[in-house]
Amino acid sequence: MTRTGTAHAVDPEHRTLGKAAGENFPVAPFFLPRAWREDLMAVYGFARLVDDIGDGDLAPGGADARLLGVGPEGAGDRLVLLDAFEADLRRVFDATPRHPLLRRLQRTVRRRSLTPGPFLALIAANRQDQLVKRYETYDDLLAYCELSANPVGRLVLAVTGTSTPERIRRSDAVCTALQIVEHLQDVAEDLGRDRVYLPAEDMKRFHVRQADLAARTAGASLRALIAYEAQRARDLLNEGTPLVGSVHGRLKLLLAGFVAGGRAAVRAIAAAEYDVLSGPPKPGKVQLLREVGVTLRGEG
Numbered sequence: 001m002t003r004t005g006t007a008h009a010v011d012p013e014h015r016t017l018g019k020a021a022g023e024n025f026p027v028a029p030f031f032l033p034r035a036w037r038e039d040l041m042a043v044y045g046f047a048r049l050v051d052d053i054g055d056g057d058l059a060p061g062g063a064d065a066r067l068l069g070v071g072p073e074g075a076g077d078r079l080v081l082l083d084a085f086e087a088d089l090r091r092v093f094d095a096t097p098r099h100p101l102l103r104r105l106q107r108t109v110r111r112r113s114l115t116p117g118p119f120l121a122l123i124a125a126n127r128q129d130q131l132v133k134r135y136e137t138y139d140d141l142l143a144y145c146e147l148s149a150n151p152v153g154r155l156v157l158a159v160t161g162t163s164t165p166e167r168i169r170r171s172d173a174v175c176t177a178l179q180i181v182e183h184l185q186d187v188a189e190d191l192g193r194d195r196v197y198l199p200a201e202d203m204k205r206f207h208v209r210q211a212d213l214a215a216r217t218a219g220a221s222l223r224a225l226i227a228y229e230a231q232r233a234r235d236l237l238n239e240g241t242p243l244v245g246s247v248h249g250r251l252k253l254l255l256a257g258f259v260a261g262g263r264a265a266v267r268a269i270a271a272a273e274y275d276v277l278s279g280p281p282k283p284g285k286v287q288l289l290r291e292v293g294v295t296l297r298g299e300g
Contacts, residue, residue, distance in 0.1 A: 012059040012067070013100045016049050017041060029257065031250050035111075039159045042108040045101040046089075047122055047152055053081045054126030055193065067099045078130050086123050089116070112159050118151035129195065138199045138232070142176060149179035153258075160251050167243055174240035174258055180233040181265045184226055185280040187213055198225065215277055223274040230266050230274065237262050244295055252296070260291035267291070 028040040049064070051057075056078060058064045065075035068088055074080035091097040092106045093116055108114065125148035135141045153171035157163040183190065183197035190197060191213045203209070206225040212218075218226065237259055244255045264283035272281040283291075 012063045013045070015059045016052065016101060017045050029254065032254060033250070036160060039108040039112060040156065042105045043152070043155045043159065046105050046119060049101050050082070050085060050122050050126050053078060053085060054129045064099070069098060079127065082123055082127055086120070089119055089123065108159065114155065114158055118155050121147045121151045133194050134196050134200060136200045138202065141197060141199055145176040145179045149175040162247055162251065167246055170240045170243035170246070173236045174243060174262065177233040177236035177240065178258070178262045180229060180236070181262050184229055184233070184269055184276055185265065185282070187276050189280070198229065202228065213277070218275040218277045226269065226274040226276055230269050233262065234266055241295065245298060256292050256295040259295045260288055263295070264288045264291045
């Protein structure tokens with residue numbers, strides 16, 4: 001989503017927020033109270049922008065770099081941009097940030113008394129993406145998800161005022177599952193960025209080589225590996241599902257949407273017979289709604 005002015009410049013704020021519609025899960029659906037929607041979109045804008053910096057997917061023209069005070073010489077250096085983004089994040093808590101998405105976030109931080117920790121973890125995850133391209137074990141991958149995914153769920157609980165240790169534990173399971181599912185959908189795209197999120201020990205176990213990830217379609221060994229990792233995601237979703245039953249009202253529907261998004265994506269991967277190379281398997285809206293119903297009934 002962009003705005004075009006006389007110079008046909010891209011509005012980075014609206015471009016970033018416009019990506020919410022493409023996620024596997026609802027970000028800030030219409031049925032939530034307006035204040036929740038505004039705050040969840042502010043959190044999403046931060047998380048999406050830091051991922052875009054880490055992936056090199058910023059709006060064309062260097063507008064984000066300029067907003068962060070980075071000159072042309074550093075605009076193509078992701079680590080420089082992440083450092084500048086972290087400096088601007090710290091202004092959220094004690095000054096006035098430069099980037100409009102962080103000014104939006106500042107209102108949420110003040111309204112909900114949010115702390116810097118989860119935001120800093122998301123930045124750390126994207127720094128790690130620049131330095132770590134492979135993961136030897138599943139535990140290594142889980143440690144990455146602790147930085148890259150789990151903070152988002154913790155922020156949702158904080159925004160809605162429903163954080164408890166047990167809910168955080170269940171939320172972490174759901175968020176890690178969603179991250180694993182996204183990695184499975186994006187095997188080819190990630191390889192194009194020289195990143196492999198399939199644990200090396202699992203690839204060896206299933207006799208999958210990196211060259212197999214570059215094929216046009218997945219062979220039998222890779223399909224078996226994807227099925228194995230998809231089951232891990234299912235198990236994590238099942239572990240996290242009691243989170244939905246621990247809350248009430250519209251928040252229950254929102255959290256059911258998160259779980260259902262993961263389940264529907266796993267089903268889409270299975271429906272593609274675990275061939276994730278022919279194109280990212282994505283669930284349709286009917287499948288997503290069906291999974292929401294199943295999750296709300298405590299089934300699945």
